[in-house]
Amino acid sequence: MGMGKRLLACMALLLLLPLHAYAVPAPADVELSDVANDEGNAVAISWDWDGSPTEADQFSVELRVNDQLLKHFELSQQEMQTLTDARNWLSGEVGTLLDQRSSAKAEMDQAQSDLDQSIIDKLPGSEVAGLRRTYWQKYRVFRRLDKQIAALQAKFAARTYKGEDLRLKALTWEFLNEAMRNGGEWISAAAMAPMASVGTKGARTDLFGVNAARRNDAGRLYFTVDSISVPNPGTAASDDSSTGLEQFASIPINLVPDIEYQLRMSTYGAAESNPMDPAAGGGPQLAEQISLGTVTPRGNAFDKSKTNNLVFALLFSMIILAFIILARRNPNMFIRRIAGLEAVDEAIGRATEMGKPVMYLTGLQSLSELSTLAAINILGRVAGKIADYESDLIVPNRDPVVQTVAQEVVKEGYATAGRPDAYREDNIFFLTDDQFSFTAATCGIMMRDKPAAIFLMGYYYAESLLLAETGAATGAIQIAGTDAEHQLPFFIVTCDYTLIGEELYAASAYLSREPMLLGSLKGQDIAKALMMAIILLQAILFIFNGEWKFFKDMVTPL
Amino acid sequence: MIFLKRQLPIIIAFVAGIMMWIRYYIPSEVSTNLEDGYLEWVRIIVGFAAILGILSLLQHHMLKIRMKRPGFAFSYVTIAAFALMMFAGFAPFNFPGFAEKNMETGSLFNWLYEFTFIPMQATMFSVLAFFIASAAFRAxxxxxxxxxxxxxxxxxxxxxxxxxxxxxxxxxxxxxxxxxxxxxxxxxxxxxxxxxxxxxxxxxxxxxxxxxxxxxxxxxxxxxxxxxxxxxxx
Amino acid sequence: MDFVTLILNLDRKIIFGCVALLVVWPLLVPIQMPIGTTPEVRSIFSAIDALPNGSDVMIAADYDPSSKPELQPFTYSLLAHCFEKDHKVHILTLWPGGPALIQQAIEEVGAQYGKSSGTDYCFLGYKPGNAAVVGGLTNSITGTYPTDFYNRPTANMPIYQRVQRVKDCDYIVDIAAGATVEVWIAFASAPENVPMSAACTAVSAAGYYPYYQAGQLDGISGGMKGSAEYDVLLMDKYPNFKNGGARIAGNAVKGMDAQSAVHLFIVLSIILANICYFIANKRQREERRNA
Structure with a gap:
């Protein structure tokens, strides 16, 4: 044995000694499993940890890739060619620009420090102004180059991505191949993670016993792995520095469904005196590497953790649909009186008497929100009545899509009432999509036109009181209806009638008296009664410390 | 025509509604892609709606000016403010006295935003404090x-x-x-x-x-x- | 006209005048009342504080200039807290009026801590379509925001090499003037199991208590008071905020005197109005009895 080798052996021994001193206990009783209810790109590891983990104890997980996986990443000859072409193109285009940018950056920095110095030295104003001009010039040159480079890189991405992550795939494939050739076939799947935070990230609710890992057991830790983190081969080969793409430090790629992975875990410990500072010889030290076994992630066709959601959704839909069918047979259903809706005729009649318009607001949300749809539905019914009474109807809008639909709805309402001639399209207009500009404009219209009746339906934010108080000041009859429960108090104190929450949704059915719509209201009430029973039952069980596993799973929030 | 106006929208609403509902329970890649596609559509439609809004705004105010309805002078202000903001945002050059163009920090657009739009909005919001005081006092x-x-x-x-x-x-x-x-x-x-x-x-x-x-x-x-x-x- | 009728028929402009005076005066002559903290805000603070250094925090600043006084101080304090702990910040807005405010905040606080965009934080900018955007973020952040606010491609950024989806973030905070908190709970926090807190305007704070009790929100900060409480907590734990960081934290604290004064005024005026109302009622009854 030569001198050099002996020295190396000594150093290795020296290195080993502290390792054993800080070794953390190896994980025991490891269980590998597929993560249920996912897309099939995650696997779960759970294990018993002997002793209580601290933040200084760390671990990492690595995967071994196999031929099957490599095949998954393999590129066709043509794809390879596209990639090479695109990369050559990029390095040709961008090379000089990169140089220009770095020199522009240096010039800009110089100009800035000159400017700063001139201000500190209290140079005359004209000189400072000159320096400032120079700085802005340099700044603009730099910005222009920077933008050009970013645009080229975006173009490169567009050329190579072409619908799939070709560049990423190619780089990863290169790297994996390289790893196999050099025997370093273990690929990091999770960066070093401290023990103390394990099991908090990416963990899903354990419902109906679908998660095989028993992570609720005391002392058992649970971890999910869903991607491999590979260093960027482009930068490793340093041929991407000519393209400015070296920002990719590492590339995460998702695990692939239905491919078997081999896992191993490295555990680390740290010196107690100096746990986390690598500069002082501390920091994490590799303690042990344990082979965990193999596991295959599988994609799921149904997310079982959403079973309770599905059960409730089906149940409620069925109840509501059943009552809609019942209502067709027996159209005379009792619906309690809603004062705000009884007053609609009164409000419109008053407007006609006074010869003043009616104003209708559909709320501040977009058409995709259900409260806006409810408001639009009510508008349709109200428009018909207004046409009957021959009043004017003003509808300012915050959303252009809502405005278009409102126009349609009002037009139809007038037509159904037999007064298509009375419809004026420019009374239903768009103001602005900005909240308070909209409010200011609407309040302005209220003050100028003094509508006799104002309907505030739909969803409102902080402007609710501004609108309603201005309306009250003009002396209009105001009927509000909103499911924005924190704006309800404002409407209740300033408006004559307020539809609370679900009454907004019931209004369309109530006004039309159409049996099918009324039926759905009835169904909703039954569903609500059911919900109340469930809440009561759960509360009683809780008070008496009882637990009914199935029931508890049913009502666990997702 | 009746098919386009009545049946087709109902069919679309039914298919899209049911599909997005079922999608919620399926964790596979297909369903993720479906959702991505849907969300992209929503974003595109919302983008186009802006054009619709601008047209409606201009139409409304032009009509008001042409008909000389009460308060039509304010419509001039609206249109002028709209044109100014748009011009400031899109003009390809620096306005005198501003170091940047378009919507960057230090541009005219940014200046208008910061020193007219923000204070006006804050004013509208703070009116709320006065209204709450008076409403509380009365009610x-x-x-x-x-x-x-x-x-x-x-x-x-x-x-x-x-x-x-x-x-x-x-x-x-x-x-x-x-x-x-x-x-x-x-x-x-x-x-x-x-x-x-x-x-x-x-x-x-x-x-x-x-x-x-x-x-x-x-x-x-x-x-x-x-x-x-x-x-x-x- | 006697005092009682005068009060009952008081012109609202007089009330407006009193409110204006009571807002301006304490701002000019600060009293600096001590500020107590509530459990709702303390739990936001301790949640952010308990994350290991260098965690990823997603901040949605869904407000616009109209609620700047209430929410912008919170954004500043939260950013300062995150950077103090070296957290990576992903900040975005669902409100069109928001970007300029966030830009101001993130650039100022980022510069104070020497943080760089793309590495330590990313300002993703504005995208329309509330739920659509949040839903998109749960699939891919860089896919939903291919470029950041400054038009740089996000896929290249070092910050997004580790984080791809909302699921990869450790915490979500929604600073909301509107109803976006529900969207974040329903589409990001609950399905992806990422803990979340909300800071909202004082008006809407009461509306989020059911979520707070159900554990879907770790904490709630309501309006300027919440921001002031956060400032106080920050200054308690990190003493350098008291000296160097005054520009960053402490804005909300200044506003609390004015808020106290106006609240007190409204309470007193309600009580006064009610006393007069009772006196007037009694008089009416007596008149009726005499007649």
């Missing part, structure tokens, strides 16, 4: 038992949510109960109770009702029972 009367409860709760909340509430609480004498020390007046405790107990209970009741109604209205729309929103009566 909060102890007319009945319920109104009195509302009044007392409002007063506790208003005092309890500002530092002066703490000052008052800490100034009152304390008493011992079950080994704990309590203040005779403790606004923090009281506001906490009001928010966490009666407030949360009422909110939950309303929310449950609202969400059930939303399920019901969704079902009515998906199955084509509610069609008012399409501009067709019944």
């Amino acid at each position: 909060f009367r102890a007319r009945s038992m319920e109104a009195t409860l509302l009044l007392v709760a409002a007063i506790i909340m208003m005092v309890g949510r500002v530092p002066i509430g703490d000052l008052i609480s800490n100034a009152t004498p304390t008493f011992m109960m079950f080994g704990n020390e309590y203040h005779f007046i403790d606004f923090e405790e009281w506001t906490g109770w009001l928010l966490n107990v009666p407030n949360a209970a009422a909110k939950r009741g309303i929310l449950l009702g609202v969400y059930l109604s939303q399920i019901a209205i969704s079902i009515r729309i998906i199955f084509g029972i509610e069609r008012t929103y399409m501009g067709g009566g019944d």
Whole structure:
């Protein structure tokens, strides 16, 4: 044995000694499993940890890739060619620009420090102004180059991505191949993670016993792995520095469904005196590497953790649909009186008497929100009545899509009432999509036109009181209806009638008296009664410390 | 024509509604892609809506000016402000006195935004404080038992949510109960109770009702029972 | 006209005048009342504080200039807190009026801590379509925001090599003037199991208590008071905020005096109005009895 080798052996021994001193206990009783209810790109590891983990104890997980996986990443000859072409193109285009940018950056920095110095030295104003001009010039040159480079890189991405992550795939494939050739076939799947935070990230609710890992057991830790983190081969080969793409430090790629992975875990410990500072010889030290076994992630066709959601959704839909069918047979259903809706005729009649318009607001949300749809539905019914009474109807809008639909709805309402001639399209207009500009404009219209009746339906934010108080000041009859429960108090104190929450949704059915719509209201009430029973039952069980596993799973929030 | 106006939208609403509902329960890649595609569509449609809005705005105000309706002079202001902001945002050169163009920091657009738009918005919002004061003064009367409860709760909340509430609480004498020390007046405790107990209970009741109604209205729309929103009566 | 009728028929412009005076005066002559903290805000603070250094925090600043006084101080304090702990910040807005405010905040606080865009934080900018955007973020952040606010491609950024989806973030905070908190709970926090807190305007704070009690929100900060409480907590734990960081934290604290004064005024005026209302009622009854 030569001198050099002996020295190396000594150093290795020296290195080993502290390792054993800080070794953390190896994980025991490891269980590998597929993560249920996912897309099939995650696997779960759970294990018993002997002793209580601290933040200084760390671990990492690595995967071994196999031929099957490599095949998954393999590129066709043509794809390879596209990639090479695109990369050559990029390095040709961008090379000089990169140089220009770095020199522009240096010039800009110089100009800035000159400017700063001139201000500190209290140079005359004209000189400072000159320096400032120079700085802005340099700044603009730099910005222009920077933008050009970013645009080229975006173009490169567009050329190579072409619908799939070709560049990423190619780089990863290169790297994996390289790893196999050099025997370093273990690929990091999770960066070093401290023990103390394990099991908090990416963990899903354990419902109906679908998660095989028993992570609720005391002392058992649970971890999910869903991607491999590979260093960027482009930068490793340093041929991407000519393209400015070296920002990719590492590339995460998702695990692939239905491919078997081999896992191993490295555990680390740290010196107690100096746990986390690598500069002082501390920091994490590799303690042990344990082979965990193999596991295959599988994609799921149904997310079982959403079973309770599905059960409730089906149940409620069925109840509501059943009552809609019942209502067709027996159209005379009792619906309690809603004062705000009884007053609609009164409000419109008053407007006609006074010869003043009616104003209708559909709320501040977009058409995709259900409260806006409810408001639009009510508008349709109200428009018909207004046409009957021959009043004017003003509808300012915050959303252009809502405005278009409102126009349609009002037009139809007038037509159904037999007064298509009375419809004026420019009374239903768009103001602005900005909240308070909209409010200011609407309040302005209220003050100028003094509508006799104002309907505030739909969803409102902080402007609710501004609108309603201005309306009250003009002396209009105001009927509000909103499911924005924190704006309800404002409407209740300033408006004559307020539809609370679900009454907004019931209004369309109530006004039309159409049996099918009324039926759905009835169904909703039954569903609500059911919900109340469930809440009561759960509360009683809780008070008496009882637990009914199935029931508890049913009502666990997702 | 009737097919395009009536049946087709209902079919689209039904298919899209059912599909997005089922999608929620499927974790596979296909369903993720479907959702991605759908969300992209939504974003594109929202983008186009902006053009629709601008057209409607201009049309409305042009008409107002042409017909010389009351207050039509304000329409000139609206159109001028609109044109100025748009020009400042899109002009390909720096305005004199501004170091940047378009919407960058230091541009005219940014300056207008910061020194006209922001203060005007803040003004509108702060009007709220005045309106709340006047509304509270006019409307909060102890007319009945319920109104009195509302009044007392409002007063506790208003005092309890500002530092002066703490000052008052800490100034009152304390008493011992079950080994704990309590203040005779403790606004923090009281506001906490009001928010966490009666407030949360009422909110939950309303929310449950609202969400059930939303399920019901969704079902009515998906199955084509509610069609008012399409501009067709019944 | 006697005092009682005068009060009952008081012109609202007089009330407006009093409110204006009471807002301006304490701002000019600060009293600096001590500020107590509530459990709702303390739990936001301790949640952010308990994350290991260098965690990823997603901040949605869904407000616009109209609620700047209430929410912008919170954004500043939260950013300062995150950078103090070396957290990586992903900040975005669902409100069109928001970007300029966030830009101001993130650039100022980022510069104070020497943080660089793309590495330590990313300002993703504005995208329309609330739920659509949040839903998109749960699939891919860089896919939903291919470029950041400054038009740089996000896929290249070092910050997005580790984080791809909302699921990869450790915490979500929604600073909301509107109803976006529900969207974040329903589409990001609950399905992806990422803990979340909300800071909202004082008006809407009461509305989020059911979520707070159900554990879907770790904490709630309501309006300027919440921001002031956060400032106080920050200054308690990190003493350098008291000196150097005054520009960053402490803005909300200044506003609390004015808020106290106005609240007190409203309470007193309600009480006064009610006393007058009772006196007037009694008089009416007596008149009726005499007649």
